[in-house]
Amino acid sequence: MKKSLLLVLILTSSFVGVFAQADLTYYLPDGVSYNPDIPTPKSVIGHEVGEFHVTHDKLVNYMYAIDKASDRVSLEVTGYTHEARPLLLLTITSPKNHQNIESIRTQHVQLTDPSKSGSLNTQNMPVVFYLGCSIHGNEPSGTNAGLLMAYHLAAAQGPDIEKALENTVILFDPSFNPDGMQRFAAWVNSRKSKSIATDAYDMEHNEAWPGGRTNHYWFDLNRDWLVAQQPESQARIKKFHQWKPNVLTDHHEMGTNATFFFQPGVPSRMHPLTPARNLELTKKIGEFHAKALDAIGSYYYTQEGYDDFYYGKGSTFPDIQGAIGILFEQASSRGHAQESTNGILRFPFAIRNQFTAALSTLQAVNALREDLLNYQRQFFKDAAAEGAKDPVKALIFGSSKDKARAFHLAEIVARQQIEIYKPASAQTIGGKTFEPESSYIIPMNQAQYRLIKGMFEKRTQFTDSLFYDISSWTLTLATGVDHEELKTMPSLGERVTEAKMPAGKLIGDKTEYAYVFEPYAYYTPRALYRLLEKGIRVKVATDPFYHPSGRKFDRGSLLVPISGQEKSQEMIDFVIREIVAQDGIDVYTFNTGLDYKGVSLGSGSFQSIRKPEIAMLVEGGVTANDAGEMWHLLDTRFNMPVTMIPLNVFNTASINRYNTIIFPPGAYNAISESAKEKLKSWTQAGGVVIGLENSLSWLTTAGLGKFDMKKEEEKKDPAKPRAYADIEEYQGAQQTDGAIFESVVDLTHPLLYGYYNGRMPLFKSNNLFMEKAKGAYSNPVVYTSSPLISGYISKQNYAKIKDASAAGVSAMGRGRVIGFTENLAFRAFWFGTNRMLMNAIFYGPMINEASSR
16 A cells, blocks of 8 residues: 555656655565665665666665675676776575586586587576666666666565575676766756656756767667677677576667567567577566566557567577577656656656566566576577588688788677687688688587577568668678688688787888888778878878889888988887787888889879878767767777867867868758858868768758769659558668668779779668769769668669769869768778778878869
C-alpha cells in the first residue's frame, strides 16, 4: 500500500508543484529484506536514486563502496576512456563461487571449444549474465537503475537471491559510456528547477550540441562492438571474450512518447547467420519481462521497429557469439520529468522499468540456465562443422605496399579471438602476392566460423528491405586491403594473438642529398605532417621517377631534400628515423638527382607542400558523429591539430590563419551572408574548402563550387496504387542506410595519390547521387555501371548511383573547393577511404584548374 501511494504521488504531482521524490521502497521488490551492512545508494551519492541524475564520479564511488561491503562483489577497472574516466566491471555471484571464480570461468569458456565442450555437464554450471547500462550517455535510466541493481544484488536476503547468485555469474558494467554520461548528467542537473519543468521546450530537455549520446570523440559506442575502435569498446570486448556470457542486456532509451520495448525485434530483420533457436530463447526470456512489467502496470511492446541485423550493435553482437543479446528501450524523460502523450513521464518511473527488466532477466537466465548453456555449446559445435564443410578453406589478406592497413584489420580480427596466422611463405593468388611480413591468413575451420562470415561476407539478398542500421560492413573492403578466398589451406606460420604494427626500414647508404618515401603507407600523412610541423621542406612528385637501383616511385611519392633546408641534417635524420620506426614507412636514400627514365629530382614535377592549418565547422546543424569521426582521424591517427569552430563563431571570426576548412555533413543555414562572402574571398585567395555529403548542397547554393545532384524523374503517369498501411515500409526501403559500391578512380589525380588499385570500394549511407561533370578531367572517382558489391539499395536508387560521380573539385581563383558525396572516415574502421580526405588537405592547393567541375 505504501508503494502504491508513493507511485500515485509521483505520477500525479502538479506541473508546478514540488516533485514528490521516490525512495528505495518505490523501486525494490516487495517481500525482500536487505542487509543493513550494505550501504544504500543515497548514503554514498548523497541523494535518492532519481532525485538527480547520478554523475559518473558518484557512480564509481558507490560501486567501490559495494565492493568493499559485500563478499558477493568483486570490482575491477578494465580500462579508461579518452577523458581518463575508469571503466568498471563488477563480478557479482555467491561467495562460494567467488572462491572458485577462475575455475568457473575456465570451464564455462570451454563451452565455446567444440573439442572440449562435449564432456561438460551443464546441469550444475552457473550461467553467465552480462548486464550493461546506458551506452548512450543521454539515455540515463539504465545507469541509474544500475545503482539499484548493484544494491539489490549485494544486499538482498533470502533463498531466492542466494539461489540466483549460486547459479549465476553476473558481469555488471554500470556505465558503458562514462564520458557521455557525465556530460549529460552535468547538463540536466545544472538546469533542474525545484519546481520540475515538464515542458519539452525547457532547456533541461534540450542539450547543447553534441549532446551526451556519444563518447569524447562523438562516436556512437553502440555501433563499435564488432570493430572496437574506441577504448571503451576494446575494454568491454576483452572481458566479453574472457567470459563468453550467455545473455547480455543493453539498456537504452527512446522517444518520450513511447512506452517500453524489449526484444525480439522484427523477426524478418534478424541476420541470417543467427540461428532460429536464438529467436526462440529471446521470446522465452521476453515472457519474463512481460510478466514483471504487467505486475507494476507498465506498458510495453516487442517485435516492432528494432532489429538484430548489424553485429556491431550491443544487442546483436552476442547473437553471433552463441549468446542472447537483449535490447531494452525505455521512453525517455530526458531530464527529471517531461510531458508525454501518456501523461507526465518522470525519471524515477523510467528507472523503475529498467530495474524491473534487469530483475526479470536474472529470473529468466536462472529458469532457462541449462537451455542457454546447451545452446551456447551447440552454437559453436555447429559453427565449427559449417566451417569444415565450407569450400573456402581460408581467407588471406594483406598489402606489401601498405602494411599498416593490413595490421589494423588483423588487430580487429585478433581482438575478437578469431584464430589468425601469418603465412609460412609468400603466396601469389589472383595476380596478387601476399608476403609473410604484411599478410595474414584466417582459417575457416574454427569455432568462430560464423563470426568470420559475419565480418567478411558480401551479401546482396535480404528478406526485409528495412534496416535499423547499416546493411553491409565487409571488413576487407572497409580497410581496402588485397584479399582472396582460398580453396586449399596453405602452410601456416605463427599464430597472431596480438597484432603488432610493423616498423619500416631505412634503405640505402647515408645520404647528404635526399630522402624519398612512397605514398602507399596508411600513415604517410602522419609522416608528412611530422616533417612539416618541424619546419622541414617536403615536395610531392606529380610524375613517376626512379631510384638509381631501378626502383620506380609513383606519383605522390615524397621527397625530402637535404640542401636548402632551414633545419640541420641532424634534425632531418632524426625525424626520418622517427618515420621509419613509428609510422611503419620504408624510406630510401638518394645520392643523386639524375634520372633519365623518369623525372630528375630537381624537376618542376616536384611541388612543395604547405603545412595544413585546419579548421572544421561544428555545432548548429553539423552532424556530430561525422564531425567526430574526422576529429578522431586527424587527432588520434595522424596527430594533426584541428580548430573546431562553432557556426555562430564562424560568422564573425577571422579565418586568415587557416588554409583548409572542412564542412562535415550537416545544415549550414546559420552561416550569415557576410560570412559567405568572407569564405569566398578566403577561398579565392588560396584557401581549400572540403565538403562532405549533404554539405555539398549548401556549398553549391552558396556559390562555392558546383556539385549538382541527380534529380527525381517526373512521373507522367499516376503512381501505382499501394495500401496506406505500407507507407512507412515503402519510404523506409528507399533509404540507403549503409552499403558498399564499386568505383573507378583516376590514380594520376592528386586526390588518389597513394592508391594503387584502379577500382575502389566506397561506403555509402545516403541518397546523394552526384551528376558527372562535363570536363574531361573532372571526375576522379566515378561509380561503375554495376556498382553494388554488398548491402541493400532500392531499385530506384540503384539506377541513380550507376555512373554517378563521388568526388570533384571546383576552382575559385587560387583556391579549391573539394567535394565528396560519401563519409570517408566512417566509424573509424573504414580505413580504405581515409587517404582521400588527407590528400584533399595536403594536395588540394595544387590540383590543376583544368580539372574543375
